[in-house]
Amino acid sequence: MTDRPAADTPPQEPAEPRSAPIGVSARTRRALGLPEPEQRSAARSAAHRMLERVGGPVGLAATAAPATAFVVADAAAGLGTAFVALGVTAGLACVVRLARRESPGAALAGLLVAGICAAVAAVAGEARAFFLPTTVLPVVFVLAHTVSLAAGRPLMGLVVNRLAGGPRNWWQHRPLRRLYLLSSVIGLAMAVANLLGRVGFYLADQPAALAAIQVLSTSAFAAHFAVTLVVARRVTSTTRTPVPFPSPTAVQH
Known part of the structure; x- marks a missing residue:
């Protein structure tokens, strides 16, 4: 009994990969002959996310x-x-x-x-006088930043760390502590400048300048918060083990 020769089967063409479904916007661009949008760079994506976080x-x-x-x-x-x-x-x-x-x-x-x-x-x-109530905010920020820095717990760490997913003892992590310290010093400088500008233009009776300061300061503080949050998340993702600061009561032998 002889073995039957295997029938020659033609080689199969490799299956073409399925293309991703085309959205309505993509079909519209192709129909109108518009160019495809450029891929966002990492910097532009980060800027877009920060803009969304401030509204x-x-x-x-x-x-x-x-x-x-x-x-x-x-x-x-x-x-x-x-x-x-x-x-x-x-x-x-x-x-x-x-x-x-x-x-x-x-x-x-x-x-x-x-x-x-x-x-x-x-x-x-x-x-x-419309801008008098909102002048309380920079005063509060100046006091809060000053007290928190004096206590060794920078205000931005108290506000941002939990949202960034950082450890509870963030003050024992050098990268996070340095970030929050720098961010708090910047925030304090912004609050002082905001307060001085408001007082100066109020005494000069310049409502338009007061409105400009209020709008710009609101956007600046929101952007400052968003930038600190983004950087804190990156630092937290790269921080694995705490590097504690030496205890002031530790005795070296």
Whole structure:
């Protein structure tokens, strides 16, 4: 009994890899003949993430709109019109925050702050008094940073470390401690500059400059927080074992 020769089977073509599903935006670009978007660099991606953490362009605009509208309306038509513009823009800003699914507490807090500032301006009868309540914030930051640095627990470590997933004893990790110390010193300098600028322009009766300081300082502090958080997460991911600082009570033999 002879073995039957195996039938020659033609070599199979290698299966073509399945392409990833094409989204609507990609199909639209191809239909219109538009170029494909360039791949984001690591720096641009990090910058985009930080911008999103501070609310993005829409969030920053919603934060700046009430004070800006108040100052512009006051300069154009007086304090009464400024209150109306403030109420409209503060209400719209609250709606925008809720539509963006931000915290309802934060959205309502924006309305509350606008109402308090408007009440102070109404009692004082001048536009610059609108910015008196928010001047308390840089004072609080200056005191908090100063006390925390003196106690050896930089404020940015107390605020950021838990969000960054860092260890509880972060002050015993040299990289984290140095990061939070540097970030807190920068935050203290920013708070002092913010306070001095507010006091100077308040005494000079410059509501427009006060509005600019308020908008810029809010964005600057948010960006400072976001940068510290991003760097802290990277440092935490590379930190494996603590490198404790020598105890002041340790006795060397």
